[in-house]
Amino acid sequence: MKISICIPQYNRIDYLLKSLEMIGSQTYKTIEVIVSDDCSTDDTEQKIKQLQPGYKYPLIYYRNQQNIGYDANYRKCIELATGDYAMVIGNDDSINMHDSMEYLAHFLEENNYPEIGFCNFVEDSNRELVISRANATGVVGTGYQVALKNYSCFSFVGGLIYKTSAFNQFNTSKHDGSIYAQMYLGCLMIASGCRLFSIERPLVVKDLKGDEKLRKSYRDVIAKSWKNYRKVDGGIPSVIHVLISAFRDAGVLTQEIIYKIFRRIYTITYPHWVIDYRSNGAFPEAVGLVSGLKPTRNQNYRLLNSLNQARIFSYYVVYSSLGLTVPVFIYRKMKYKLYKFFKKHG
Numbered sequence: 486m487k488i489s490i491c492i493p494q495y496n497r498i499d500y501l502l503k504s505l506e507m508i509g510s511q512t513y514k515t516i517e518v519i520v521s522d523d524c525s526t527d528d529t530e531q532k533i534k535q536l537q538p539g540y541k542y543p544l545i546y547y548r549n550q551q552n553i554g555y556d557a558n559y560r561k562c563i564e565l566a567t568g569d570y571a572m573v574i575g576n577d578d579s580i581n582m583h584d585s586m587e588y589l590a591h592f593l594e595e596n597n598y599p600e601i602g603f604c605n606f607v608e609d610s611n612r613e614l615v616i617s618r619a620n621a622t623g624v625v626g627t628g629y630q631v632a633l634k635n636y637s638c639f640s641f642v643g644g645l646i647y648k649t650s651a652f653n654q655f656n657t658s659k660h661d662g663s664i665y666a667q668m669y670l671g672c673l674m675i676a677s678g679c680r681l682f683s684i685e686r687p688l689v690v691k692d693l694k695g696d697e698k699l700r701k702s703y704r705d706v707i708a709k710s711w712k713n714y715r716k717v718d719g720g721i722p723s724v725i726h727v728l729i730s731a732f733r734d735a736g737v738l739t740q741e742i743i744y745k746i747f748r749r750i751y752t753i754t755y756p757h758w759v760i761d762y763r764s765n766g767a768f769p770e771a772v773g774l775v776s777g778l779k780p781t782r783n784q785n786y787r788l789l790n791s792l793n794q795a796r797i798f799s800y801y802v803v804y805s806s807l808g809l810t811v812p813v814f815i816y817r818k819m820k821y822k823l824y825k826f827f828k829k830h831g
Contacts, residue, residue, distance in 0.1 A: 486590050488569030489649070493558040493642075494576045498529045502536070504579035507690075509541040513586035516717050517543040519571075521562035524552040552827045556666035559642065561621055563652055569598075571647050573667075574577050578643040578688045581607055581690040589646070589665035589688060590623070599624050600651035601674050602682035604644040606689040616691070619683035629737040634744060635683075636728055637754070639671040644689040651679050659734075660727050664720060668725040676735035686820075707762055707770040714769040716777035725750055743785070744793045750781070751800040756785050759808030760816045 490508060494501060501520070508518060518540075522529050525548075533546045547565055549558065561573045570593060572586075580586065593599070605619050618638040625631055639645060645667060651674060660669045697796050709712050728746050732738040755778055762771040780797050781788045789797060 486570070486584055486593065487515045487517065487568035488513070489517050489519055489563075489566035489571045490580065490586075490825045491562035491566055491571050491573045492521070492576050493523060493555065493573070493620060494520050494522045494529060495555075495558070496527045496529065497576055497695075498525070498527050498532050500577035500693050501529070502532060503693050503695065504574070504576065505536065505540070505544070507579040510583050511542075511580060511586045512584050512658040513590060515568075516586055517545060517566070517568055517592075519545045519562050519565045520547070521558050521565060522546065522548040523554070523558040523597060524549055527641060549572065554662060555664060556661040559700045560656060560658070560661075560670075561683075563647060563649070564656065566649050568649060571649050571652065572688075573645045574643045575691075577693050577695070578606075578689055578691050580592045581687050585686075585688040588686060589684070592682075592684060596624050596682060598648060599682040600648045600679035602646045602684065603638050604646070604684040604686060604688040606641075606644050606691050608686045609692045612690065615687050617685070619685050621683060622685045623682065625681040625683055627636040627675055627678055628678045629676040629732055629735065629742065630702045631681055632731070632735075633742065633749075635675070635681060636668055636672050638683075639668040640665070640724075641691075642667055643691055645671070646682075655679075660730065663723045663727055664674060665723055665727045668724065669731045672728060672731035673735055676732055676737055679821060688732070704765050704767075707765065708773060709765075709767045709769065711769050715773055717770065717773045718777040718782075719774055721750060721754060721758075721778060722783050722785075724754070729788070730786055738739065740790060743788050744796070745792075747780070747786075747789065748800060751778075751797055752804055755801075756808040758805040759809055760813065761804070763809070763811045764816060771809060 505518065520533060530548055537544045537546065547566060563573065603618060606616050607614065625635065655670060655674050660666045725746055729738065729743060732742050757776055759771045762774060780801050786794065
């Protein structure tokens, strides 16, 4: 079995070189590495071409003729894969532990080659703390209920794994530009019959240490003073839109599914970000999110019937209040436990 490690690249070549060095320590032999370069303005092309001749694995470098944006380049790096499976990592992520790809290949063989999945990961700054989006190792299942319960696991691209033949069947540019194309594709595939799997072992290491000036974070742009206050939505309406689109395109969309999408967003995702902004000293941004995510501002809110609209609006009022008042220290102490709880029971 060949595994393609696929990396959508744009600048920050030093992170990518460190990642490639770490990948080179893998014990599994049948690997190829794909780098899809979205017209980097640094010396990515020169550095990769210098590395290619002596690299341990086949290193395929492709440079887009023009900048096509993150979503399209994400898909492009998988399209270039010739492996049986494609595993995606960011250009500042890498593979954790020397035998991770060997472990993955064995898992896939033992579980009858499922079509799509994800693994847990660690951050380079603290490899002892496992970020748990997978609660178990095995095949989770298929169908819209599985997709609905696990869609948030596709928000971070590092460690998303596709059977390439299945990916090619569902690959589409429909939601390029949304920044959540991978979430749309994941839900579409699972709701259409692809089997989802999860791996507890942290196969990926996230946010490699390096020159932090090269790494941009949402924390760098959120409003921490009232002079910078504005209404914001945090991309959450886009999440709702791609989810509804995925279930519609899978032919399973119902009023119940639309309601469950809104309910989960407004009772889990939304209050999390309100408190997260506060925890980063950005109370004006938290208030801006409360204003920007009033349900009536969302075009998909009209898809709900009157009763469900009233329910969602009541959730918005209650969780806005909680998000703005819950002590930050409680949030910091409980957020990982809450995530695991909602992941299991949500």
